[in-house]
Amino acid sequence: MRKPASAIAVHGILILYTALALFPIILVIMNSFKARKAIFGAPLALPTPSTFSLIGYDKVFGDSSIVSYYLNSITATGGTIFFTLLFGAMAAWALTEYKFRWNTLLTLFLAVGIMVPIRLGSVAIIQLIVELNLINTLTALILVYTAQNLPLSIFILSEFIAQIPKDLREAGRCDGLSEYSIFFYIVLPLIRPAMATVAVFTMIPVWNDLWFPLLLAPTGGKQTITLGIQQFLGQYITDWNAVLSALSTAIIPVLILYVVFSRQLIRGLTSGAVK
Template sequence: MRRIKINQALSYILLTVWSVIVLFPIWTLLINSFKPQKEIFKDPFGFPKNFTFDGYIAAWKTGRFDLYFTNSLIVTVLSLTLILLVGSMAAYALAKWKSPAANFLYVFFIAGLMIPIRLGTIDLVRLIKALNLQDTIWSLIPVYVAMGMPIATFVLTAFIKELPNEMFDAAKVDGASEWQVYSRIVLPLMRPALATVAIFNMIKIWNDFWFPLVFIRAEEARTVALGVSLLFGQYRTDWTRALAVLSLAAVPMLILYILLAREFIKGLTAGAVKG
């Protein structure tokens, strides 16, 4: 009993230390976004003495970050919708289709987890030019969907395979079509797995800097990640505005996690409590 208590105490201590390590940069970012430039360098870890919203006001009035946030939101929502829709349908087919071809397609999708998509940047640029999508936010969506499909297929296929076949057989005996089984039975049960896929992919899409940098030059099509990079100059940086924008950029991910946290935890622990 005493050994168990010691192990629990050590676990709590390690978790506390790890939480401090993770939260400290976020805390520093947030408090410095409310400080004037000089105070950031004078006391970067203390509470603001001259509390100001100048950085947030400047970001929206002079930096066109309202446009950048709108662009990122459109790209992220559309990409996630397509990833979850197409990924769930592909996972359902691969999980229930008993054929060597299904195994081949599953391995084909999983191979995407091991191949960095940036290796195909030159070919992607040529493809985007051929489709006349360069300098538009629409050039990013097919790339992000391709990035998200491997992990979506992997997670969702594994989840569907754990569902009992008797449930599908009973639905078909009652006259349900494949589409009805998918939409009315499989999709509601997949909510924890869908939440896991959504959170993993949103972080990558929202924070991506590489593909907006390569595909987009027009200001009206810039995303948040690309817009933030413009605040860091070679010789001078407005740190108050830069930190304010970075704080705002974290809000959508925080909101999504709060909304999906319960389903996300269910998805991560589903296999651990089985049996």
């Protein structure tokens, strides 16, 4: 960036693209706080005291199920993260630390799940979930999402576990720890940063997914917020206040989480964890 002219050009392009990326999001949030007339009359204006209105939000939260959809999403996402991290770290530890005959084969077996989308098995997944009597339950979602996210998390965590110095695990053995204690008292605390990265990677797609909620828990009050919003939008398609507010309700928490975790997420992405 020696020449100021080229620096300005680069910043110009980046600012333009950033504006393009943010414009739709800002537009929706901004207009969700306006009365219907202002939405159509001056869509690009910020809400003013005279145009300010929360009528859309009243409708969204008046539909009391939105709150429970949020709780469903939190439960499904939280449960998925918990089991993905716990079982993923356990498997990653065994695959990196222990020698056994099927080690390589098992690793390849797990690698299949990184590349092949689990969605393609949806027909059989539904049959299985019906069979298990888990249709319209969050348990079904947690099980499927955990299966979906385990392979990648195992691979990311394996890389981190392999970086723990061998001396450290052996010091544990000399200190009289069982293999189980070595995992829970030494390995788990040391891979906490890696687990945070995996948690963020897991959280975003699970929270945003529409497919499996649509297939496995479409009714019965167990909808996730993404599906709930989709259904809500379909129902109120002509009520612009309600639509914009519903969209904002879905966007804002994710944006807050993103701003909080963006450093973690980008660091995870740029640390070469996914390759």
